[in-house]
Amino acid sequence: MGGASEPRSECPINAAVEAFGDRWSLIVLRDIVFGDRRYFRELQTNSIEGIASNILADRLKRLVASGLLTREDARPGQRARYSLTEPAIQLVPVFVQLGSWGIRHRPTSSALNAPAVLLEQGGPALWREFMDELRREHLGSELLARSPSVRERLNAAYLAAADSS
């Protein structure tokens, strides 16, 4: 379980696939990035896809091992918080493109689309703002300014779309 076992190739796309190319890793990361879930139970019980606890435990371990998440302490029996690392935060553009593609080419819910639409329309400037926000929340320095956050706007778009549907 310990180690990265020989990459299949040195292709950057293959590297990405090896890091999170399975049916759950991106879903977990999505819930942390967009859903602001940072604890095991939160991730499990609020999962719309219904992830099983053993799979979640395994993915969290792997994502920590591969440097996409960090796990903050917690002695047994206590809440352990997961945080995004800089590499994980830089997945935002990947998520945006995946979301844009999904909206265009698969049947999806307009409510769940709303955040993706907003990010697409906001363009790279909005992505960067969101990434800065994630850095503030996940990489120390939890202080700093408070204007309506990008995630709050994304959630507002979701709720508005959910209400009207």
Next chain:
Amino acid sequence: MGGASEPRSECPINAAVEAFGDRWSLIVLRDIVFGDRRYFRELQTNSIEGIASNILADRLKRLVASGLLTREDARPGQRARYSLTEPAIQLVPVFVQLGSWGIRHRPTSSALNAPAVLLEQGGPALWREFMDELRREHLGSELLARSPSVRERLNAAYLAAADSS
């Protein structure tokens, strides 16, 4: 085997994960898009990750079933050509972001990086040009202009990087 079995959710990101979120689908598509491989044996024997023939057969079937590829005829014993569909061509921005991420955050080969770097620097204008090129090659209308193609430039970049390493 026939049908799309109930999506786990209507989230656009989940839709993308369900369509090609496994260890091989994106690799196969990458080889078709960037490597210009359109036949089974080409895909199998030139695969740098070494895909097994049964996995390749299964992925091609699935990608056809989910509308990302088309398979042109071929009675048994004859070459069957696979072509990208419009949804698959629109994965180019996804590939670009995955490649950018891989370069930045994983150990990769500078030769295999070169095309990704070029696409990143070229920006959306170059992506669109490449997508138009793919449309010409894969969606009928195989005619039209001939300036040095984007893929040729990507390959040139790869070869240059491979030589000097």
Next chain:
DNA sequence: ACGAGCGGTTGCAAAACACAAGCGGAAGGG
């Protein structure tokens, strides 16, 4: 008739996945 090339299939073992149940530690209340 023959060999090479074509797109696969088959069998088998190992790994990953899904589902349900349970577990030891910690925290809160009576």
Next chain:
DNA sequence: CCCTTCCGCTTGTGTTTTGCAACCGCTCGT
């Protein structure tokens, strides 16, 4: 103290997917 609740998982079971190697029927050029 005891009891309940919540915490992050682990365990056990059966099913599905993967990886590896061998093999198959067909067609085409010679």
